[in-house]
Amino acid sequence: MIRIAALDAVTQARSLREVPSMATGVISALLDVDEEELTVRLSYELPAEVAAVWREAEALRAQAEEAEGRAALLRREAVRGLLTQTHMSQAEAGVVLGLSKQRVQQLAS
Structure with missing residues (x-):
């Protein structure tokens, strides 16, 4: 599960490799901004x-x-x-x- 707290949004990825692109895609869609204009910082939460x-x-x-x-x-x-x-x-x-x-x-x- 990918949680984007600042936008109160969630999405999913099939693997950790997909997380950056999925997060960027959701943020881009919600903010109506080109993905290339975004810089996304990720943090992972362990159980x-x-x-x-x-x-x-x-x-x-x-x-x-x-x-x-x-x-x-x-x-x-x-x-x-x-x-x-x-x-x-x-x-x-x-x-x-x-x-x-x-x-x-x-x-x-």
Whole structure:
């Protein structure tokens, strides 16, 4: 269902691909204006339950990104601390941490 609130009008489309042209067509007909003269902005409304689940998923994704950033910072700090405090080689630190020497080099730089 396509609702055009400003004109108190509704129409339908068989697929989401048709929504812009159907909305433009209805607005054009009701306002007696050429379709080419119109700019239509669309917004889609999810069912309330779906929207709530989507918002929660997005919030969790954002938290995960933040946690991943913090984890990366702490990994770098741990590698640098290990190398500084123990004077191990990067290869030895890799063995202790279960990382390749190359990964230790990346985290240490």
